[in-house]
Amino acid sequence: MKGNLNRRSFVKGAALGAAGLVAGGALSACSPAAKPDDAVQDAAATATNSADQRWGFEIAPDPIGDDLISETVESDVVVVGGGMSGLVAAASCAENGLQVTLISASKGPVSRGGSNNGVYSKVMEEMGIPRMDPTWFYRKEYVANGGNFKPALWYKFYNNSEEAINWIIDIAAKAGIKTTIESGPEYKEGDPMFTPPAAHAFYVDDSELKGSIGNGEGHIATEMARYIADDLGVDVRWSVKGEQLVRGGIANGTEGRVDAIIASDGDGAYTKYVGTKAVIMATGDFSHDRDMMERYCPQAVELCDFTTEINYDQGIWMGGLMPGDGHKMELWVGAAWQKEPNNIMLGRPNLPGDQPYTSHTGLMVDNAGQRFMNEDALGGLACATIMHLPEKTAYCIWGANRAEAGGPWGAINYPHGEYFTTEEVIERWDTDADGFGIVKADTREEVIAQLGLPASTIDTVERYNEMCEAGVDTDFYKTADKLIPIGEGDGPFYGASFSPGFLTSLGGLRTDSDLRVLDENDKPIEGLFNAGCMIGNFYSGTYTFAMEGMNYGATCITLPYVLGKDLAAGKLG
Incomplete structure (x- = not known):
């Protein structure tokens, strides 16, 4: 697969x-x-x-001996990893006068998705989107993470995000790559599910604006790889896999400074890459x-x-x-794992006719046909709840009336302010255009049967309709505007089942606000830094999607961008 x-x-x-x-x-x-x-x-x-x-x-493997090393390459900074965080770190270091080598196990630049959070930017200004106010929103997210992370990392992102996102917007523009802001859910400020519109997406052709902008990260990743190699003179070496860090002059050593990494090429030959100022680990999850x-x-x-x-x-x-290559290498040289639970990013159950990044906000039931939650939630949170169900599966049931009654429907992978029309939503349901496995029937009972649910599920539907008519959800207290009935005359009717999907793990080794990797005593390991998914202590629990593109925007762009500037300025030793 x-x-x-x-x-x-x-x-x-x-x-x-x-x-x-x-x-x-x-x-x-x-x-x-x-x-x-x-x-x-x-x-x-x-x-x-x-x-x-x-x-x-x-458990560290046997150290790779000096007698096995065929070449030594020295530069100021060695970046390990060719995803967005590694490319940004390399570019920032090189722009600020440092000699940089980037090695990556991949054959070329790697990207996933395309949402890049920036709290404010020239693009947001042009589109009339306000700057996000961190005062209450960050406090809300503090609660969502149980206070079990390092707020200094979040506020460092906020305070440097505008500069960093404008920097990468300019790099993109010079290469003919355009930037827009993605559509998001329609929650109002003050709602616990509020999601500020701040996810920057890159695209080249205007046709991408109709459902493809969320997949445009490859455009900027490819340009960043070209930019660092051709314009900035970074020594870029693809298909080179990091094997062991060198600390205190010893492969897998546990004392002193990390000043090199030993890596293997496609032929199995070992090269030692020395970073006199820093080794930045950006090897993914x-x-x-x-x-x-x-x-x-x-x-x-x-x-x-x-x-x-x-x-x-x-x-x-x-x-x-x-496979956690970077995490393992850091453990072997004495780095300590973060104290809080690792964050996981789960897929969101999201249909045409739902808001981007939300759950299905109509009726959802478990495999016994029973309602189990207030469905009006961000998708990451809903997925975490669905994980507790039998078979980790939820079932959605709705009528054609939902398309008219529940709009406007923001469209995933479309620009901010773009919406599906009622007719477009129904067409996507009828054709199952997005491959959700939607079933359709003239009666609610037929949909229930097609979903494999017990016939008694109709009792749950009728109970739900009673609350919709009364305008009060006395079971889970969903707001009245989301209570759309599924009455006998509201057909045709639709249904779909959803199980959460897993995208990535986030975090790992303890990391301070300067991205320095820490040991078990919370002391920095000199010379060793994290970027991207490697950054520990940034999240805890479940990735909520309350900040669209937070991982890319913060850990892959803003924080590595600041790290490069700080290393060049000599602020980090």
Whole structure:
């Protein structure tokens, strides 16, 4: 199962089949000397799991000796990873006078999705979109993350976002790449689900404005790769995989400064890349490593597919991406894992006729035909709730009247201010244009049967209709404007099932507000920095999508951009 997935397909939240969790609380590869099966048997036999047991990925391999290194390349900064965060870090360092080498296991620049959050920009100004006020909104997100992260990282993003996003908008414009702001949900400021319109999307052809702008990150990634190599003179080496960091002059050393990384090329030859000022790790997530997911994101293991080969050129994709190469290398040299739970990004159940980035805001039921939540929620949050259902599946039921009664319908992958008409929404339902597996019938009972739900589900529908008529949801207290009936005369009728899909893990090793990697005593490891999904302590829990494109805009653009400037200015030692 290989291949790319466009973001419209991602929004569907289609689940991938995968192996389940290891039974009985046993940890796969928890013993350094045991095979996974042996570890399960041993744990089952003893019914204990010693606190000092280590996972296989935590144990450093034998150091690569100097006698195996065929070449040494020295520069001020070595960037490891050719995704957006690595490209931005390399560009910022080089623009500010540093000599940079970028190595990447991929064959070329890598991008996923296309939403880049910027709290304000020249494009937002042109479109009449106001600057986001962080005062109450960030406090709301503080609550959403349970206070279990480092606010200094968020406010550093806010205070530098406008400069950074305008910088990359200008780079794009010089290459003929245009920028717009994506459509978002219609929540009002003050609503806990409010999502400020601030997701910048790149496109080249105006035809992309009709449903494709959310997949345009490849345009800017390709240009950034060209820009750093051709215009800035960065030494870019593709198909070069980082293997071991060098700390204190020793591969996998645990004391002193990190000043190099040993990497292998396609022929297996080793080169040592020395960064006299910094080694910046931007190698992506760890969701293609089952042990790491068991350890740090057990709630998402069943949504991951660990059977596919690792593809360092993978675009947006459900079911797991990168194998955590950078995380492992940092663990081996003494970096400490973040203290808060790792964030996971789940696919949002989202239909034509729903707002972008929201759940289905009409009636949803479980496999017993029972309603289970206030459906009016951001999709990431709804997915987290759906994960608790039997089969991790929710079922949506609605009538044709919803298209008229529930609008205006913002359109995913369309610019801010663009909407589907009532006729367009119905057409997309009728044709299942987005591949959601929508069923259609003349009666509600037929839709219920086609979804495989019990016949008694009609009682839930009628109970829902009674609350719609009264204008008060006395079960889950959804607001009256979202209570659209599914009466006998509101057909034809539609239905669809949704299971959350897993896109990526976020975070990892402890990271301070200057992106320095920290040890178990929360002390910076000199010379070692994180960017992109590698940045720890930025999130906790579930990626809510309350800030569209937050991960790209903050951890992949703004913070690496500031890091490059700070390194060049000598602010970080």
